[in-house]
Amino acid sequence: MVKIKKDDSGEDLGFDCPICKKGRLILSKHIHELPDGDKYLIMKFECNKCDFTKNDLIPVETPIKPGKFILHVNEKEDLKSKVFRSSSGVLEIPELEMEIEPGPAADFYITNIEGVLSRMKDAVLFFKKGLSEENQKVNKILENIDRAINGEFKFTLIITDELGGSYIVPVNEKSLKIEYF
């Protein structure tokens, strides 16, 4: 039997809805207990204006403290590791020369590594459209992002969060290093 306990009624995160841009995202948390005793926190994000909802699962033991999270992505399986970047988190992939600075509130996201890569690819393609001529470096980065998406390019994903709230839930525990501040 799976038990779901509701522990609060929802808090306003101060984030605008990414879909309708008018509503606010409300977060509610539930503790979900698996039959083997593992506990997960279910975070449900809901827009108060439109139908947008998003769920995520985090192991309850995950501490949410300021720190540096370093994930080594060595195989395709690692791309399923989950990433939550709060609005204070800087996300970088040095091997791809990518860095996402803390942005406006609406820019936060929860996704897996694959999601991060495809977002980066969209950003580079957008940048490329604005170029007047072919740029070898940009082409190389795009090529490497594609290889990374296919699990053929090893890289490091680093989130540095001075305020806390960002975290990574790795598929393979050994691939994640955390340095708390």
Ligand SMILES: [Zn+2]
């Ligand atoms: Zn909405």
